Amino acid sequence: MRLTDRTDYALRVLMVLASSGQRHTVPALAEAFGVSANHLTKVVQALQGLGLVQTSAGRNGGVELAAQPSAVTVGEIVRALEPDLHLVECLREHSTCPLEGPCRLVGVVRYAQAAFLAELDKATLADLIQGRQRRLLRAVPSAVSVHGSVI
Amino acid sequence: MRLTDRTDYALRVLMVLASSGQRHTVPALAEAFGVSANHLTKVVQALQGLGLVQTSAGRNGGVELAAQPSAVTVGEIVRALEPDLHLVECLREHSTCPLEGPCRLVGVVRYAQAAFLAELDKATLADLIQGRQRRLLRAVPSAVSVHGSVI
Numbered sequence: 001m002r003l004t005d006r007t008d009y010a011l012r013v014l015m016v017l018a019s020s021g022q023r024h025t026v027p028a029l030a031e032a033f034g035v036s037a038n039h040l041t042k043v044v045q046a047l048q049g050l051g052l053v054q055t056s057a058g059r060n061g062g063v064e065l066a067a068q069p070s071a072v073t074v075g076e077i078v079r080a081l082e083p084d085l086h087l088v089e090c091l092r093e094h095s096t097c098p099l100e101g102p103c104r105l106v107g108v109v110r111y112a113q114a115a116f117l118a119e120l121d122k123a124t125l126a127d128l129i130q131g132r133q134r135r136l137l138r139a140v141p142s143a144v145s146v147h148g149s150v151i
Numbered sequence: 152m153r154l155t156d157r158t159d160y161a162l163r164v165l166m167v168l169a170s171s172g173q174r175h176t177v178p179a180l181a182e183a184f185g186v187s188a189n190h191l192t193k194v195v196q197a198l199q200g201l202g203l204v205q206t207s208a209g210r211n212g213g214v215e216l217a218a219q220p221s222a223v224t225v226g227e228i229v230r231a232l233e234p235d236l237h238l239v240e241c242l243r244e245h246s247t248c249p250l251e252g253p254c255r256l257v258g259v260v261r262y263a264q265a266a267f268l269a270e271l272d273k274a275t276l277a278d279l280i281q282g283r284q285r286r287l288l289r290a291v292p293s294a295v296s297v298h299g300s301v302i
Contacts, residue, residue, distance in 0.1 A: 003238050011239075012250055034247060074259055087154050088162075096185060099163055102286035104279045108225055112270035119263035128255045135253035 007081040009033060009043045011128075014077070016143055017053060018069040018125050019133040023062040024143055032140035050080050069129065075121035087113060158232040160184060160194045162279075165228070167294055168204060169220040169276050170284040174213040175294055183291035201231050220280065226272035238264055 012033055017024065030040040044063050047053040054066040079085070089095050090106045100106070129136055137144050163184055168175065181191040195214050198204040205217040230236070238260050240246050251257070280287060288295050 002235055008239050011256055012248065015250060015254065015256070032249060034249075074256070084153055088159050097163065098183060098185075098290045099166060099287055100290075102283040102290060103166065104274075104281075104283065105162055105166070105225070108271065108274040108279065112267045115270045116263045116267035119266045120259065123255075123259040128259070130255075132253040132255065136250055139249045139251075139253060 003078065004082060005039075006043055006046065007078055009035060009040060010047055010081055011074070011077060013040070013043060013047065013063075014052065014065070014072075014125055015129050015136060016140055017063065017065040019129050019136045020144060021065070022144075023056070023060075023064040025062045028143050029063070029140075032143035046081060050077075052077070067125075069126035070124050072125050073121045074123045074125070074128070075117050075119075077125075078120055079117065085113065085117075154229065154233060156190075157194055157197065158229055160186060160191060161198055161232055162225070162228060164191070164194060164198065164214075165203065165216070165223075165276055166280050166287060167291055168214065168216040170280050170287045171295060172216070173295075174207070174211075174215040176213045179294050180214070180291075183294035197232060201228075203228070218276075220277035221275050223276050224272045225274045225276070225279070226268050226270075228276075229271055230268065236264065236268075 013029055016029065016032070026040050026044055027037045029044075030037040033040070044053060044055065048055055048063075052065070052067050052072060053063050055061065055063045087109050088105065089097050090100050090103065090109075097103070164180055167180065167183070177191050177195055178188045180195075181188040184191070195204060195206065199206055199214075199217075203216070203218045203223060204214050206212065206214045239256065240248050248254070
């Protein structure tokens with residue numbers, strides 16, 4: 001039971017962008033997190049599709065936050081990015097489990113999943129970084145270097 | 152975010168064994184669930200290692216429950232069988248996330264994970280099958296046929 005790497009890196013990108021309030025290049029963010037720029041480009045594209053970041057091309061181009069950090073919850077981000085929150089087969093669309101009808105497990109797992117997401121809904125992106133912005137940015141120097149942060 | 156197939160099938164096996172109170176052969180259970188006997192053997196071995204089932208060899212051999220259904224919770228089973236409940240990298244032992252120190256995400260995810268497992272702890276194996284034993288067994292006829300159920 002793990003969140004995908006995509007969700008994990010998306011949350012990191014959002015925390016850095018929210019902490020700096022600036023525009024960063026994808027290669028600089030990728031270097032800071034030790035992943036390929038190709039992988040992080042896909043993460044950024046997914047975040048752009050959700051309206052959470054915006055990108056601009058050109059010499060001063062990069063990616064920046066497009067949402068209010070206090071207006072987006074961790075739960076919303078996880079729900080939007082996780083491809084499969086169906087913890088067991090019977091929660092998925094084409095279940096083949098023969099026990100599906102009489103089984104009470106599905107209800108128990110649904111409650112547990114709801115409790116999990118309800119906790120994530122309590123925290124906004126702003127909560128994740130509050131009072132920690134400087135420390136968060138110091139932890140990823142390559143993302144905020146002259147080359148990394150373009151504004 | 153999914154539970155492993157192993158946990159999924161382990162819960163199914165336990166529900167059938169608890170419903171019948173009898174001994175079943177692994178091939179019959181595997182046929183009932185539409186998986187290979189080889190895969191289900193590994194699931195049964197894991198359950199045996201946890202003391203939840205016991206197996207016996209020979210012509211009348213098979214697998215049967217070794218625990219009181221009211222004494223084992225879904226949470227205990229999931230905790231014992233899931234190889235990785237560390238939803239994000241920072242919950243794992245060798246995290247390489249540079250944000251780990253100042254980041255508040257780890258606390259948020261820990262609370263969410265605890266809320267998830269707390270819900271699963273509320274339901275015992277007995278709760279999953281209560282009043283449904285006959286319907287559950289009717290759903291897996293090949294597991295309770297003459298060849299499937301040996302007692």
